[in-house]
Amino acid sequence: MSLLKYESQVREPLVDGNKTYHQVTEDICGPVEAAPSRLWWIGFIISVALLLFGVVSIYKEVVYGTGMWNLNKTIGWGWDITNFVWWVGIGHAGTLISAILLLFRQGWRTGVNRAAEAMTIFAVMCAGQFPVWHMGRVWMAFFVFPYPNTRGPLWVNFNSPLLWDVFAISTYFTVSLLFWYSGLIPDLATLRDRAKKKWAKAFYGVTSFGWTGSTKHWQRHESLSLVLAGLSTPLVLSVHTIVSFDFATSVIPGWHTTIFPPYFVAGAIFSGFAMVQTLMLVTRKVMNLEDYITISHIENMNKVIVLTGSIVGCAYLTELFMAWYGASKYEYDIFFKYRIAGPYGWSYWLMMTCNVITPQLFWVKKLRRNIAFTFLMSVVVNIGMWFERFVIIVSSLYRDYLPSSWSVYYRPSIWEVGFYLGSFGLFFTCYFLFSKYFPVIAIAEIKHILKKSGESFKEAMDPLEEQSVDEFVHQAHAHH
Amino acid sequence: MPVKKFVVGCFDDEKTLFPAVKNTRKAGYKIHDLYTPFPIHGLDKAMGLRDTSLHTAGFIYAITGTTTALTFMSWVFTKDWPLNIGGKPHLPLPAFIPIVFELTVLCAAVGMVLTFCYLCQLAPFVKKDHFHLRATDDLMVMPIEITDKTNADEVKAFLQNAGAVEVFEKEAETGWWIGRYDRDRKVFEKEEKTVIA
Numbered sequence A: 001m002s003l004l005k006y007e008s009q010v011r012e013p014l015v016d017g018n019k020t021y022h023q024v025t026e027d028i029c030g031p032v033e034a035a036p037s038r039l040w041w042i043g044f045i046i047s048v049a050l051l052l053f054g055v056v057s058i059y060k061e062v063v064y065g066t067g068m069w070n071l072n073k074t075i076g077w078g079w080d081i082t083n084f085v086w087w088v089g090i091g092h093a094g095t096l097i098s099a100i101l102l103l104f105r106q107g108w109r110t111g112v113n114r115a116a117e118a119m120t121i122f123a124v125m126c127a128g129q130f131p132v133w134h135m136g137r138v139w140m141a142f143f144v145f146p147y148p149n150t151r152g153p154l155w156v157n158f159n160s161p162l163l164w165d166v167f168a169i170s171t172y173f174t175v176s177l178l179f180w181y182s183g184l185i186p187d188l189a190t191l192r193d194r195a196k197k198k199w200a201k202a203f204y205g206v207t208s209f210g211w212t213g214s215t216k217h218w219q220r221h222e223s224l225s226l227v228l229a230g231l232s233t234p235l236v237l238s239v240h241t242i243v244s245f246d247f248a249t250s251v252i253p254g255w256h257t258t259i260f261p262p263y264f265v266a267g268a269i270f271s272g273f274a275m276v277q278t279l280m281l282v283t284r285k286v287m288n289l290e291d292y293i294t295i296s297h298i299e300n301m302n303k304v305i306v307l308t309g310s311i312v313g314c315a316y317l318t319e320l321f322m323a324w325y326g327a328s329k330y331e332y333d334i335f336f337k338y339r340i341a342g343p344y345g346w347s348y349w350l351m352m353t354c355n356v357i358t359p360q361l362f363w364v365k366k367l368r369r370n371i372a373f374t375f376l377m378s379v380v381v382n383i384g385m386w387f388e389r390f391v392i393i394v395s396s397l398y399r400d401y402l403p404s405s406w407s408v409y410y411r412p413s414i415w416e417v418g419f420y421l422g423s424f425g426l427f428f429t430c431y432f433l434f435s436k437y438f439p440v441i442a443i444a445e446i447k448h449i450l451k452k453s454g455e456s457f458k459e460a461m462d463p464l465e466e467q468s469v470d471e472f473v474h475q476a477h478a479h480h
Numbered sequence B: 001m002p003v004k005k006f007v008v009g010c011f012d013d014e015k016t017l018f019p020a021v022k023n024t025r026k027a028g029y030k031i032h033d034l035y036t037p038f039p040i041h042g043l044d045k046a047m048g049l050r051d052t053s054l055h056t057a058g059f060i061y062a063i064t065g066t067t068t069a070l071t072f073m074s075w076v077f078t079k080d081w082p083l084n085i086g087g088k089p090h091l092p093l094p095a096f097i098p099i100v101f102e103l104t105v106l107c108a109a110v111g112m113v114l115t116f117c118y119l120c121q122l123a124p125f126v127k128k129d130h131f132h133l134r135a136t137d138d139l140m141v142m143p144i145e146i147t148d149k150t151n152a153d154e155v156k157a158f159l160q161n162a163g164a165v166e167v168f169e170k171e172a173e174t175g176w177w178i179g180r181y182d183r184d185r186k187v188f189e190k191e192e193k194t195v196i197a
Helices: A021-033 A038-064 A079-103 A109-134 A138-144 A161-194 A198-207 A215-248 A260-286 A295-325 A329-339 A345-363 A371-397 A414-437 A443-453 A455-459 A462-466 A469-479 B014-027 B054-080 B093-119 B152-161
Strands: B003-011 B126-128 B140-145 B166-173 B176-178
Touching: A021 A161, A021 A414, A021 A443, A038 A109, A038 A414, A079 A109, A079 A161, A079 A215, A079 A260, A079 A371, A079 A414, A109 A138, A109 A161, A109 A260, A109 A295, A109 A414, A109 A443, A161 A198, A161 A215, A161 A443, A161 B093, A215 A260, A215 B054, A215 B093, A260 A295, A260 A371, A295 A329, A295 A345, A295 A371, A329 A371, A345 A371, A443 A455, B003 B014, B003 B152, B014 B140, B014 B152, B054 B093, B140 B152, B152 B166
Parallel strands: none
Antiparallel strands: B003 B140, B003 B166, B126 B176
16 A cells, blocks of 8 residues: 555645545536536527627638738737737646646646646637738638648748747647547547437547547556647647747847747746636536535636746846846837837736736735636736737837838727637637537546545545554555 | 457446456456546556557657658758758758657657557447446446356356446457447347347
8 A cells, every 4th residue: 555645634625525436427427418508508609699700800801901900011910919829828728737737746637627628729729810810811821831832842931930830839739639639538438328318429429439448548548648748748838939939039129039938938827827717717606516626726726827927027027127238229219118108008007917916916815715806817817918918019019110110009990809809709619619518527537536635535534644654654564 | 240248347446446356367267358437547557468558659759750850841951942041051950949849749649649549449430339338437347258168157256256336247249340329230230139238
């Protein structure tokens, strides 16, 4: 009997209530098998409506060009690229939870990983839309791939960070999808074997790939998850690093800084966790999953938020310091005249307030464990992180090297806003479908930790806690 | 495809399962497989399964990705169409790092998942015989193969002794076939087989 089998009472249980394996199945599969509620339909219809508005907005852009978004030769990247970076960043939390926390053996990831990974996939789908439609002549989008062509063949520029981005985002999407789906297969098999309705038997039968739960298959499954986690960990860091290279390798003041990769990665995790909070707080309430996504899960995520928020704050201050210390005239002007002051100064201070100042309240334990406050903060953080990207992109561009091209006050058109709303439509349409027809919590993984970290099983450890170390070790050896 | 006869023992606790597996193997019965609703660590060792080599395959896919990316980009920039990009060197190795890394990860992940699906015979529309529907819920299901030399009743009694909560006989197909879970009939069957439950 291994000593590691016992987990201290100091750690809060990861699963509340007196659960058996069957109860776990019931709790998680129940909402999937029930008919969709009225609330679900309302949310779903609103999402689809937003999605359709997005489709109309994209139609306008494809027909009339990117001028429909009020982009001009000075501000060539506006809301679209802001939204791209924002959505990619949100995606990062899912991989952090599913991969990095798996490698760090953080048991609490189990309650939230499935939904967070789904969020990653949907967020990356949304993100991908922006650079693609921004191309203008979208029917030539395939030019970004290095395929043999009749123009020489003229290959793509492998030195370009924009091309690295193509590889990074497509790899990230593919690997996240594989990781998510391979974890989903056993749980879909659970739904298949419980299914009563004909369509459910057919649907979960096809999607569960004929999974049986054989020990050999589980052994391979564990090996696969571990290696995919090991691959996803550097991958997730590389993706936002490469996104930051889109800016950092240019010679635009305010972009041309070496701090960008870690600063972007921290910001991505920051906004991603905020989005996970927004979704999880609603999901746990609506689907009665409070026993699986406990207050302690929420508190843990708030700790990550306050940590990454502080890293981001540190990066903001470093940037300001370097702009002064670096003694580059352009760099100094961008930061001190056009970014923290000037016509876009309000967006900088909004960003500072939302990302750096208010998250510091999470140092207070009471607030970390307060659901209403957490929900409010999660929305505030994502507003702040959207403005961070907006500040970086627009405030570096609107007064460039050529004063005759200065463009004060870029305002997005309704079609650019519509495109952004459309991406919300896509995201929430996918999330609503996922939360209704797929298990939002990894059933098999919860069962795996149940006897170690479930509330009733931890209580059984009480007598052990009373013992002295000598007694405990002696007893453990006797069992051997 | 072979249809074999099994005595199936179902367990509801890992604590009884591990000694049962050990004793079954000691008694010389052939454990066909053990179906569990979640991964149980150490069970593969208890059953005497060897470690999986999936991660080795993953490594091979990874270096395939690395070499593909590296050789392809080097060939393009030095042999096929050497472009002068802002006077930079024709073989800018540091600039190749991101794509080489991404392709390494992509090949490893895709290759491993496909290998995993191939080894475990997982694909859409693949159908298999399942011994117990609760094997994906809360039961650990251990079918023992009945040959000419084994006595089914003896195995049943043995499993009950070992702490199985449910014991029954079942004839089952051991391979897979193309089928749907909302239809009972197997494609290669002429008529329904009666299953002894």
